[in-house]
Amino acid sequence: MPVLYKTIQSTMKTKNGDKLYHPRTVYVGSVNTEKIAREIAEYSSLSTGDVKNSIDNLVTVMTRHLQSSEVVTLDGLGTFRLAMKSRGKGAKTKEEVSAAQASLQVHFSPASTRNSDRTVATRSLVTGVKCVLYKPETTDSGNSGGGNSGGGDGGIEDDPLG
Template sequence: MPVLYGSFQSVLKDKNGKQLFYPRVLRTGNVSTSQLSKEIAAYSSLSPGDVKNTLDNLVTVVGQHLQSSESVTLDGFGTFRLVMKSNGKGVETAVDVSAAQSSLTVRFLPCSTRHLDGTVATRSLVTGARCVRFDRADVSVPGDGEGGKPGGGSGDDGETPDPAA
């Protein structure tokens, strides 16, 4: 199935005062840990229960390392790390800085490959993906049993537009 996208209009205006349109990925559903376990088990000699237990333990262990101020790299997937997102309440001296001025959040950086010419490709999770505009796609939506084209909703998931995309 292709990656479906739709168009959305930015709330921000460009230098000419126009609100431009950008592509945004549309999600057709969510895959649970149980479903992932079944699919991974099909590629291995493990049972879906064994895989689910491993994934559950992965979440626990990754959390422990992140909470110990370590980043966690999963080869071929990417790196997770904790960051402090400032809530705009700065202080005048370094001594007065406290954790209450921010909230912890997890950042994910996809796996990347460095080429000989110095460029970096962060494409491991999207290599081979085919993007299709949802209103031009001839695909059925997984899980709804009725087929059809995805749509509905505003598509606004809080992402900032990427003009380079």
């Protein structure tokens, strides 16, 4: 299945006053831990319960390491790290700075391999992906919405423009 996208127009204008168009990812569903565990169990000798338990333990152990100011790298998947994002105004002096001025976020970088010239050869999770323009099915009434009154895309959106 390819990654679906739709075209959206930015609400922000360029210096020339143009509102440019950009691709935006369209999600048509979500997958929970149970489904992932069932699918992994099909590829292994582990039961669904064993896989689910391993995933739960992975989350527990990763949380402990991240909350100890450590970066967590999972081979073939990527790297996780906590980052602080400042909220509001900064402080005028170093002494006025506190953790309460920021929120914590988990940042993820997919694993990648590099060529001898240091360019990225592969990037886990995104290498080889095919992107296809999302075209919702047209219903008998001619509406092409996602089943909601707003005529949306029927999925969850990723908004890179804010």
